[in-house]
Amino acid sequence: MDIPNNSQSALPAAHPETLSIHRGQGYKGDTGAVIPPVYLTSTFEHGNPEGFDYTRSGNPNFRNLNDQLAALEKGEFATVFGSGVAAITAIISSLKSGDLVLAEENVYGCTYRLLAQVFEKFGVKTRYVDFTDRSNWELIEELAPALVWIESPTNPLLKIIDIQGIAEVTHRTDGSLVVDNTFASSILQHPLELGADLSLISTTKYTNGHSDVIGGAVCTNHAAWQEKMVFAQKALGLQPSPFDSWLVSRGAKTEALRVARHSENALALANWLESEAGLLMVRYPFLDSHPQCSLARQQMTSGGGIVIADLGKSVDETVAFLKRLRYFTMAESLGGIESLVCHPASMTHASVPRDVREGVGITDSLVRFSVGIEHIDDLIADVKYALGHTH
Numbered sequence: 352m353d354i355p356n357n358s359q360s361a362l363p364a365a366h367p368e369t370l371s372i373h374r375g376q377g378y379k380g381d382t383g384a385v386i387p388p389v390y391l392t393s394t395f396e397h398g399n400p401e402g403f404d405y406t407r408s409g410n411p412n413f414r415n416l417n418d419q420l421a422a423l424e425k426g427e428f429a430t431v432f433g434s435g436v437a438a439i440t441a442i443i444s445s446l447k448s449g450d451l452v453l454a455e456e457n458v459y460g461c462t463y464r465l466l467a468q469v470f471e472k473f474g475v476k477t478r479y480v481d482f483t484d485r486s487n488w489e490l491i492e493e494l495a496p497a498l499v500w501i502e503s504p505t506n507p508l509l510k511i512i513d514i515q516g517i518a519e520v521t522h523r524t525d526g527s528l529v530v531d532n533t534f535a536s537s538i539l540q541h542p543l544e545l546g547a548d549l550s551l552i553s554t555t556k557y558t559n560g561h562s563d564v565i566g567g568a569v570c571t572n573h574a575a576w577q578e579k580m581v582f583a584q585k586a587l588g589l590q591p592s593p594f595d596s597w598l599v600s601r602g603a604k605t606e607a608l609r610v611a612r613h614s615e616n617a618l619a620l621a622n623w624l625e626s627e628a629g630l631l632m633v634r635y636p637f638l639d640s641h642p643q644c645s646l647a648r649q650q651m652t653s654g655g656g657i658v659i660a661d662l663g664k665s666v667d668e669t670v671a672f673l674k675r676l677r678y679f680t681m682a683e684s685l686g687g688i689e690s691l692v693c694h695p696a697s698m699t700h701a702s703v704p705r706d707v708r709e710g711v712g713i714t715d716s717l718v719r720f721s722v723g724i725e726h727i728d729d730l731i732a733d734v735k736y737a738l739g740h741t742h
């Protein structure tokens with residue numbers, strides 16, 4: 352039992368760059384392997400000392416990744432799942448009929464769909480509010496929801512929600528605060544330290560970082576919540592594959608390095624876009640022009656890899672801009688080493704009626720950049736060219 356966790360006590364205060372490389376490196380046996388192998392096995396011999404029985408309820412690669420992610424999220428426990436959506440499912444399925452989820456109105460689209468089209472049928476109710484408006488915090492005590500569900504920064508508008516403030520209000524009730532930490536990443540923001548009960552990550556994004564795996568995880572300091580997550584993993588069949596877990600473990604080792612470059616590049620691109628004439632809006636959490644810039648600086652250590660801009664163009668011109676980009680591939684998702692660009696009005700938010708979309712700021716000329724770790728000069732040159740500059 353000492354193999355998987357021995358580095359935990361040896362490195363209590365190490366930095367994320369160190370923890371991600373040295374935590375979760377167990378189950379190497381006596382081979383001398385520097386990197387733990389992939390345990391491609393569906394089942395385990397009864398009575399083994401590590402207590403494994405069947406991979407749906409546990410595997411050495413899951414345990415290694417749990418350890419690594421708990422360290423990065425500065426929490427006690429983590430449970431890995433087959434996707435971010437599986438992690439969301441694990442949390443919401445632990446509720447009962449009649450329970451209320453009070454969610455931020457700019458919540459991730461698949462979270463919205465899961466609540467509206469699946470859990471609603473089983474009697475779980477949802478109400479959406481704008482949590483940047485503090486007067487809405489009163490609803491937490493008034494409605495006493497089982498869960499308060501927020502993201503910060505939000506997608507795609509990059510609203511910053513006050514995690515610590517909302518945690519304090521939530522804890523005046525019996526409810527729990529869930530923070531979807533995917534956009535910020537485990538490196539830049541630590542929801543559990545700010546008072547959240549659960550921090551959820553789609554490891555598909557910054558944790559794995561190479562756009563070749565789908566995965567998710569839930570981190571917590573509460574033993575009772577941890578028990579629910581472990582139960583959901585095996586009872587609902589939400590587990591990842593051992594190989595995917597191994598890949599995410601590998602990716603996580605460079606997450607701190609990558610995220611630093613993502614943030615640096617994104618800030619530089621945001622600054623450049625802000626200096627460009629004709630754009631209607633540029634938003635990035637660490638730009639002084641961001642409405643919640645000071646809150647972003649309090650709860651995040653840098654601004655992350657996502658920048659949005661309203662190009663102030665027609666739909667056709669916006670699409671032409673997207674097609675002229677050479678390094679930013681037009682695709683959903685984010686957090687990979689390569690730059691991506693997304694057009695929310697025709698992609699992620701196409702099913703939302705235009706007036707509703709525009710009401711919240713998702714216009715036809717809004718574009719979302721997931722800024723990769725390429726050289727910044729090349730990325731700016733790409734955007735410059737696509738905007739029609741000739742030099």
Ligand SMILES: *Cc1c(COP(=O)(O)O)cnc(C)c1O
Nearest residue numbers: 434435436459533534553555566
């Ligand atoms: C991608 C994403 C998810 C869902 O994760 P999958 O791994 O795609 O299932 C959840 N929340 C946010 C904020 C995301 O960006």
